Amino acid sequence: xxxxxKIISEAETEAQEAKSSRxxxxxxMKFLGRAGKVTALLRxxxxxxxEHRPAFGKKVNELRERLEELFxxxxxxxxxxxxAEKLQSEQIDVTMPGRKEEKGALHPITRTRQELIEIFAGMxxxxxxxxxxxxxxxxxxxxNTPADHPARDMQDTFYLSDGFLLRTQTSxxxxxxxxxxxxxxxxxxxxxxxxxxDDATHSPMFxxxxxxxxxxxxxxxxxxxxxxxxxxVMFSGEKTRLRPSYFPFTEPSVxxxxxxxxxxxxxxxxxxxTGWIEVLGAGMVNxxxxxxxxxxxxxxxxxxxxxxxxxxxxxxxxxxxxxLFTENDVRFLEQFKN
Numbered sequence: 001x002x003x004x005x006k007i008i009s010e011a012e013t014e015a016q017e018a019k020s021s022r023x024x025x026x027x028x029m030k031f032l033g034r035a036g037k038v039t040a041l042l043r044x045x046x047x048x049x050x051e052h053r054p055a056f057g058k059k060v061n062e063l064r065e066r067l068e069e070l071f072x073x074x075x076x077x078x079x080x081x082x083x084a085e086k087l088q089s090e091q092i093d094v095t096m097p098g099r100k101e102e103k104g105a106l107h108p109i110t111r112t113r114q115e116l117i118e119i120f121a122g123m124x125x126x127x128x129x130x131x132x133x134x135x136x137x138x139x140x141x142x143x144n145t146p147a148d149h150p151a152r153d154m155q156d157t158f159y160l161s162d163g164f165l166l167r168t169q170t171s172x173x174x175x176x177x178x179x180x181x182x183x184x185x186x187x188x189x190x191x192x193x194x195x196x197x198d199d200a201t202h203s204p205m206f207x208x209x210x211x212x213x214x215x216x217x218x219x220x221x222x223x224x225x226x227x228x229x230x231x232x233v234m235f236s237g238e239k240t241r242l243r244p245s246y247f248p249f250t251e252p253s254v255x256x257x258x259x260x261x262x263x264x265x266x267x268x269x270x271x272x273x274t275g276w277i278e279v280l281g282a283g284m285v286n287x288x289x290x291x292x293x294x295x296x297x298x299x300x301x302x303x304x305x306x307x308x309x310x311x312x313x314x315x316x317x318x319x320x321x322x323x324l325f326t327e328n329d330v331r332f333l334e335q336f337k338n
Contacts, residue, residue, distance in 0.1 A: 004063050007037060011067055015074040024078050028071045038064050105337040109207060109325055112313040113190055116209050119233050123226060125188045125211060130173030132192055136163050138172040142292045143249040158194050158204075166194035171249060171306065174212045178293035183300045184215040190309070203322050207309035214285065214295065214302030220252070223282055223303040231258045231279075234312070239265075241276060250283025250304055261315075277315060280307035 011031050018024035031037050041060050048056050106114070117127060130138075140152055150156060151168065158166040173189035190209040198204055213222070224242060231240045238261050242254040257278050260271035267273040282305035287297040310322050317336075319325075324332050 004059065007031070007063065008066055008070065011070055015071060018074070018078060021075070021078055021082060024071065024075060028067075031067050032064065032071070038067065103337060105333065107325070107333065108313045108317055108319070108336050109309055111336065112309050112316065113207065113209070115234065116307075116309065116312065117188060117190065119230055120188050120211060123186075123229065125186050128173055128177050128187045128189050129191050130167070130170065130176050130189060132167055132194075133160065134165060134167040134172045136165065138175050139165060139167050139169065142175040142289065143169075143171055144286050144288045144292075145248045149248065156196050158196060168195050169193055169306065170208045170210045171304070174210065174304065175289075175293055177212070178214065178290075178295060183295060183302075185302070186213050186215075187211065200321050201311070201314070203310070203326070206322070208306055209309055210304065210306035212285070212302060212304045214290070214300055216300055218284075218301045218303060220254075220284060220303065223254075223284070223305070227256055227280075227282070227305070234316070235261050242282075245281060245283075247281060247283055249286050249289050251286045253281065253283035256280045256282055256305070279312065279315065280305055282306070 011027070014027040014030065015024060018027050029036060033039070038060060041063075042057075045053055045056060121127075136152075140149070141147075145151060157168055160166065170189040170191050170193060173191070174187065177187055177189075178185060188209060188211050191207065192205060193208045194205050195202075196204060213226075220242075224240070227240045231238045235258050238258045240259075241257050243257065245253045245255040247253040255278055257276040259265040260268060260275050260277050262268050262270040263275065265275035267275050271277050282303060285302040285304050290297040290300065290302070310325060313319065313325070314322065
C-alpha cells in the first residue's frame with residue numbers, strides 16, 4: 001500500500017492521454033477491472049496477517065474511490081470534447097444555397113403506353129395483362145398459327161423448355177380472356193414481348209399493345225372507325241388507310257397506315273415519299289380462333305389489332321433508333337421532362 005500515490009499518478013497520466021471514450025474505458029479497466037491493479041491488491045489480502053487485514057482493506061477501498069472519482073471527472077471531459085467535435089463536423093451553414101432537386105419524368109415508353117390506354121379506355125376498352133411465359137398453345141396454336149410456321153422456329157422465338165416460351169405477342173392474352181369471358185368483349189392487352197430480332201427498329205425485348213372486340217355484328221367498318229379515332233388523338237388529326245395483308249389469326253387482315261404527320265401527306269424522308277406511315281396490323285378475327293375459344297363464329301364476329309409501343313413512340317417523338325429507349329442516357333431522357 002506504500003505505492004497508492006504512485007498508482008493514482010499512473011492512472012491520472014493514462015486518463016489524460018486517453019483521446020476517446022473507448023481509450024478512457026480501457027485505461028479504467030486497467031486499474032478497476034477484474035484483472036486490474038485494485039483487484040490484484042484485494043486478492044493479495046490472504047497473504048496478510050489477520051490483524052492487519054481491516055486496515056489494508058480500508059486503504060484499498062479508499063484507493064478505489066479515488067480512482068473512480070478520477071476517471072469519472074475525465075469521462076465528463078472526454079464526452080464533452082467528443083460532443084464538441086461531433087457538432088463541429090455536423091454543423092450546417094444555413095446561409096449556403098440549397099441543392100437543386102432535379103425534376104424527373106416518365107420514360108417515353110411509359111408515356112406512350114399510358115396515352116394509348118387512355119385513348120382506348122375512352123372507347124370502352126378494359127385492360128387485361130397476361131403472363132410473359134406462355135405455352136405454345138396460347139402463343140401459337142390457339143391463334144391459328146400452323147406447326148410449320150416460321151414464327152415457331154428457334155431462331156425467331158425464345159424457348160424455355162418443351163412447350164413453353166417467352167411470349168412473342170400479347171395476343172395470347174386475348175385467347176385467355178375469351179376462354180373465361182363470353183362476348184361482348186372489348187379488351188386491351190399491353191405488355192412486354194420477346195423475339196430474336198435486333199436492328200435499328202427491332203429489339204429482342206419490346207412492348208406491344210393488342211386490342212380485341214368480339215360482339216354480334218362487328219364489321220371491318222367498326223375497325224376502321226375506331227382506328228380513325230385513334231389516329232386523330234395520337235397523331236393530331238391524321239387519317240388512316242387499310243392495305244390488304246395476312247396474319248394467321250385474322251381474316252381478312254390489313255396493314256394500317258396513317259397519313260404522314262411530318263409532311264401532311266405530301267411525301268418526305270420519314271414516309272419515304274409515299275405520304276403514309278405504317279403503324280399497326282389488324283383484321284377480323286379468324287373463325288378458327290373464335291372456335292378454339294368456344295365462341296360461336298356464326299353468332300359473333302370481332303376484330304383485333306396490334307401495335308408496337310416503341311414504334312408509336314419513335315414516330316410520335318422522332319426517335320431514330322430503338323436502343324435509345326434502353327440505354328438510359330440521361331441526355332435522351334431529359335428531353336421528355338415537359
